[in-house]
Amino acid sequence: DIQMTQSPSSLSASVGDRVIITCRASQSISSYLNWYQQKPGKAPNLLIYAASSLQSGVPSRFSGSGSGTDFTLTISSLQPEDFATYYCQQSYRTPINFGQGTNLEI
Amino acid sequence: QVQLQESGPGLVKPSQTLSLTCTVSGGSISSGSSYWSWVRQPAGKGLEWIGRIYTSGSTDYNPSLKSRVTISVDTSKNQFSLKLSSVTAADTAVYYCAREADYSNPFHYWGQGTLVTVSS
Numbered sequence: 001d002i003q004m005t006q007s008p009s010s011l012s013a014s015v016g017d018r019v020i021i022t023c024r025a026s027q028s029i030s031s032y033l034n035w036y037q038q039k040p041g042k043a044p045n046l047l048i049y050a051a052s053s054l055q056s057g058v059p060s061r062f063s064g065s066g067s068g069t070d071f072t073l074t075i076s077s078l079q080p081e082d083f084a085t086y087y088c089q090q091s092y093r094t095p096i097n098f099g100q101g102t103n104l105e106i
Numbered sequence: 107q108v109q110l111q112e113s114g115p116g117l118v119k120p121s122q123t124l125s126l127t128c129t130v131s132g133g134s135i136s137s138g139s140s141y142w143s144w145v146r147q148p149a150g151k152g153l154e155w156i157g158r159i160y161t162s163g164s165t166d167y168n169p170s171l172k173s174r175v176t177i178s179v180d181t182s183k184n185q186f187s188l189k190l191s192s193v194t195a196a197d198t199a200v201y202y203c204a205r206e207a208d209y210s211n212p213f214h215y216w217g218q219g220t221l222v223t224v225s226s
Contacts, residue, residue: 001169034212043202043216044153055214087153091210094166096143096155 006099021073021102023088032092035073039084108132110217124190128203136181141206144188146199193224
């Protein structure tokens with residue numbers, strides 16, 4: 001199985017801050033890395049796919065980078081609606097695995 | 107716009123079988139190269155992929171659950187289903203259905219999720 005490790009597990013930040021969340025795969029997954037945002041009581045929402053492609057309708061302050069085993073999600077200027085939990089997910093091979101999540105708090 | 111909706115009992119007794127259905131609207135479940143997955147999330151915890159079914163009917167399961175999981179598809183009803191046997195309290199979670207547009211694609215579409223509690 002490919003294990004996904006996110007860091008940090010939680011993060012306190014302020015509106016306007018630049019935030020970086022990292023995700024590491026236990027083996028190379030090329031660019032098969034996706035990022036989701038989840039708010040309480042809601043299904044995850046796709047933000048970034050294929051490591052760096054911005055999903056339609058997602059604000060441009062979100063960006064992704066990386067390949068192989070190391071990936072990052074960057075939020076350039078935090079907005080109030082960005083406070084949520086973020087998950088990375090590898091779609092390289094089954095079993096599909098998610099990172100443990102990063103809880104972004106005010 | 108594809109939409110997914112989970113349905114099924116919200117309460118299941120220990121040792122029994124959990125059964126959920128995901129109804130797909132806005133497109134045919136058998137069109138294209140879509141994969142249809144189940145993902146669960148215990149309260150306050152992360153996301154766990156359970157397994158998926160391809161439009162041909164072939165399946166992939168998470169090895170951690172494989173012995174207890176069956177995913178099937180009913181193309182006439184545009185639905186796919188999950189059965190999880192011998193449930194315990196550890197299977198209490200919100201269960202989501204989700205769609206990958208093709209192999210190794212992300213989950214673009216998700217259902218709203220349904221809470222299943224395992225309790226006597």
